[in-house]
Amino acid sequence: MNVEYINSFLNAAMRVLEMMAFVKPVPGKPFLKQDRLSRGDISGIIGLTGEKKGAVVFSLSKEAAIKIVSSMLGQQYTEMNDEVRDAVGEMTNMIAGDARRELAEKGHVFEAGIPTVIVGKGHEISTMVKEPTIAIPFKVDNDPFMVEASFEK
Numbered sequence: 400m401n402v403e404y405i406n407s408f409l410n411a412a413m414r415v416l417e418m419m420a421f422v423k424p425v426p427g428k429p430f431l432k433q434d435r436l437s438r439g440d441i442s443g444i445i446g447l448t449g450e451k452k453g454a455v456v457f458s459l460s461k462e463a464a465i466k467i468v469s470s471m472l473g474q475q476y477t478e479m480n481d482e483v484r485d486a487v488g489e490m491t492n493m494i495a496g497d498a499r500r501e502l503a504e505k506g507h508v509f510e511a512g513i514p515t516v517i518v519g520k521g522h523e524i525s526t527m528v529k530e531p532t533i534a535i536p537f538k539v540d541n542d543p544f545m546v547e548a549s550f551e552k
Contacts, residue, residue, distance in 0.1 A: 403505055404550060405429060408455065409535050411497035412546045415490060416539070420471035424544075427536035437522045438534070438545050440464065441479060443491025444517065444524060447499070449509035453550035454526035455498070457491040463542035479518055488514040494546065 409426055416424045439458035447453040459467070461479060468486040469476045476483055491514040499509045517524070524547075532549040 401507075401550075403502065403507065404453075404548060405533050405535070407498040407501040407505075408494065408546050408548045410501060411494045412457070412535070412537065415493045415497055416467065419490070419493060420467045422467055422470050422539045424537040424539050427538070429533055429535045432532040432534040432547060435523045435525055437517070437524055438536075438543070440520050441484065441487050441516065441518045442522065442524060443487045443514045444526070445491050445495045445514045446512040446526065447495065447509045447550075448512075450507050451509075451550045451552075452528055453509070453548065454528050455491065455495045456524055456526075456532075456547040457487065457494055457544070458524075458547065459487065459544035460542055463539055463544040466539060466542055467544075484516050484518060488516045491516075 416422050437458045440461040441464050442456050442458040444456050465476050468483045495511045528549040528551050530549050532547050534545050534547045536545050
């Protein structure tokens with residue numbers, strides 16, 4: 400996969416969470432994901448079309464989702480409710496949008512679909528893209544989340 404794609408999604412996740420949720424995510428080492436299982440309890444998924452077909456997944460532990468959404472919305476949440484689910488969908492949209500902006504500046508043009516949110520421990524994420532998925536792990540105050548990207552060749 401084109402390293403510009405991966406870097407754009409890593410940069411976008413950092414910018415969106417710092418600017419919109421006022422948290423400082425710490426990225427880990429990207430890796431090639433070997434399965435379709437989510438590493439989080441909630442995932443926002445958005446499809447991309449254009450130069451290539453692709454998909455972006457923003458998957459968070461319950462703790463990371465609640466912490467980030469509470470900070471973003473300025474209200475303390477303690478459980479995965481409709482507001483948390485909606486905010487995860489919106490953050491997925493913002494991350495994809497910011498990454499698309501950065502990629503467009505480099506000549507790679509993509510359009511995004513509408514985000515879908517899935518909740519549940521160990522849920523499976525299946526997209527139309529059959530290529531390998533690159534996963535970028537992050538932590539915010541030691542709570543994990545992940546941004547995944549896959550694009551057809």
